[in-house]
Amino acid sequence: MNYTGAIFDMDGVLFDTERIYQQTWHELAEEHGIKLGGGFLKAITGTNGERMRRVVEEYYQVSDGAAVAEECMKRMQEKLSECVPVKDGVREILAFFREQGVRMAVASSSSLRQIEANLAGAGIRAYFEAVVSGTEVERGKPAPDIFLRAAEQIGCRPEECFVFEDSENGVRAGHGAGCITVMIPDLIEPSDQVRPYCSWICRDFFEVRERVNTNVLS
Numbered sequence: 001m002n003y004t005g006a007i008f009d010m011d012g013v014l015f016d017t018e019r020i021y022q023q024t025w026h027e028l029a030e031e032h033g034i035k036l037g038g039g040f041l042k043a044i045t046g047t048n049g050e051r052m053r054r055v056v057e058e059y060y061q062v063s064d065g066a067a068v069a070e071e072c073m074k075r076m077q078e079k080l081s082e083c084v085p086v087k088d089g090v091r092e093i094l095a096f097f098r099e100q101g102v103r104m105a106v107a108s109s110s111s112l113r114q115i116e117a118n119l120a121g122a123g124i125r126a127y128f129e130a131v132v133s134g135t136e137v138e139r140g141k142p143a144p145d146i147f148l149r150a151a152e153q154i155g156c157r158p159e160e161c162f163v164f165e166d167s168e169n170g171v172r173a174g175h176g177a178g179c180i181t182v183m184i185p186d187l188i189e190p191s192d193q194v195r196p197y198c199s200w201i202c203r204d205f206f207e208v209r210e211r212v213n214t215n216v217l218s
Contacts, residue, residue: 001215003180005156006097007147008128009046010108010115012166012186015122016085017076018045019187024075028068032060042188046141046167048109048134077114084121089205094127096209103154107146107163109134129154141169144177151177164208168194182208 012018022041029036036059043055056065097104104127108115112133119125130153137145151158163174166186174181175197183190183198190201202208 001180003102003160003162005103005105005151005154005161007105007107007150007154007161007163007174007179009163009165009167009170010106010110010118012045012087013164013184014087014090014106014124015118016087016186017080017118018166020079021072021076022187024072024079027075028072029060032062032068034059034061036060042168045188046109046165046169046173048140051140052109073111073114077117080114080118080121084118086122086124087204089208091124093205093209094124096212098127103156104128105130105132105150105154107132107150109140109146111135141167142172142176144173144175147174147177147179151179164205171197184208 008014011021025044026036040059044052047055052069053065056068057063060068062068106115106119106128110133112131112135115131115133130150132146132150132153134140134146137149139145147163148158151161158178161179163179163181164184165171165174165181166184167188168191171181171183171194180199181197182200182202184202184204190198200211202211
C-alpha cells in the first residue's frame with residue numbers, strides 16, 4: 001500500500017462534536033414539540049445542503065428544513081466558540097504523518113468558516129495544506145466530490161490518500177473516490193452494508209498508527 005496523502009473528516013473524527021450536534025438537534029426538536037425518530041442520527045450524520053434539508057423536513061415535519069438547519073449551525077458556532085474537544089490520538093497522528101511527509105487536508109460537510117474556526121481553536125490548523133467544505137462541491141457525501149477535490153488540492157492521487165471518516169455517508173464517499181477509506185466509528189457502529197467499503201475499521205487514531213506501522217511501513 002502506497003500513500004502520500006491523508007484526508008480527514010472533521011466532526012466525529014478530528015473533534016468530538018457529533019454529540020454536541022445531536023444535543024442541539026434534539027433541543028430544536030423539543031422546541032418544535034416533536035421527538036426525533038431513531039433513524040435521525042444515521043440519516044443526518046455527514047450531510048449538508050439539500051440532503052440535510054430533506055432529512056430535517058422529514059424528521060421535524062416542517063416545510064422549510066433550511067431554516068431549522070441554519071438555527072442548528074448558529075447554535076453550534078456559539079457552543080464551539082467556547083471549546084472544541086479534540087478526539088483521542090488526533091495530535092499524535094497529525095505529528096506522525098507530518099514526520100512521514102504525508103500531505104494532509106480536511107474535507108468536511110460543515111461550512112468553511114466553521115471548519116477554519118474549529119481548526120484554529122484546537123491549534124491544529126498548520127498541519128493541513130488544504131481545507132475543503134461541502135459547500136464548495138456540487139454533490140455532498142455520499143458522492144465522492146469532496147474527497148476528489150481535497151486530493152487534487154494537496155496534489156495526491158486519490159488511490160494514494162487515506163480518508164478518515166466516522167459516518168456511513170462519508171465512508172461511501174471515500175470509497176467512491178477510490179481512496180484508502182478508514183472508518184473510525186463515533187456515534188454509529190458500521191453496518192454490514194458499509195463494512196465492504198472500509199479498508200480498515202479502527203477504534204481510534206492510536207490504532208490507525210499501529211495499522212500503518214504494521215501494514216505499510218514494516
